[in-house]
Amino acid sequence: MSQNVIRIATRKSPLALWQAEFVKAELEKFHPGLTVELLPMSTKGDIILDTPLAKVGGKGLFVKELEIAMLDGRADIAVHSIKDVPVDFPDGLGLEVICEREDPRDAFVSNDYKSIDDLPKGAVVGTSSLRRQCQIRAMRPDLKITDLRGNVGTRLGKLDAGNYDAIILAAAGLKRLKLEERISSFISAEESLPANGQGAVGIECRTDDERVKALLAPLEHTETRYRVTAERAMNTHLQGGCQVPIGAFAEIQGDTLTLRGLVGNPDGSKIITGTSVGPKTDAKAIGITLAKELLSKGAKEILDAVYIK
């Protein structure tokens, strides 16, 4: 492959394409003369649209086809929402770069109501995320949570068609697509803990490709890397897939990283939370410590009930 070309494997959704174009622009900014090409592809997660994600099964629904393209040499890198990337990688591939995080919060979107508190009794809220469902149910057991799949535009269309009183989406996706004015209110991390990596974009590539790794290096954002490392370490140690509500959110003040975590039941009847603090350079250990704490406080029973093997 030519020394001066990088090919990006990407999903075709508007958000995925925005993220790929963002990485293309950053690469071209840092490396004048470099040609960056997009290779748009469909993934299993894009094709199976009629089933709740937690039931489609299999990890990495949105990334596998992109990984095969990199291993085949058809593409050099893949740009992902970190949230959609499984914690372990196929041999020969790794998450080389984590870019600066956008807003990590969930957003409440409604044409009639300002916030979750504002919703009338029994209102219908659309989300396919068990994590969001769990935390909303815990706040408001009276609400009816129904499934909502599709890319960001499709989901907004379903809200506008009157299928829901409100829907919950990641603020980052709406901001990137210049749809921020659709946000009625932000849901703070105190109200609902985000998913690990939410709002952060990561770049995967072949671990032995020194040329590509050198080109990608200026896109790395150190603080986001620490935060995402802690959040993903917690998930890895819990061995939680997408069938269990899990939230993880790290913040950094000075050199200190504070990680908050949550494991719950889909119906919100049981929620285990915890916090772990330490030097940011110990991000991974902080994540593991918190996972152990959550397991000992009852998360193990919740996970075991879901994953009966």
Ligand SMILES: NCc1[nH]cc(CCC(=O)O)c1CC(=O)O
């Ligand atoms: N699960 C799909 C997905 N993957 C990443 C984002 C948003 C952007 C991000 O978190 O970086 C979304 C949409 C959503 O959750 O509303």
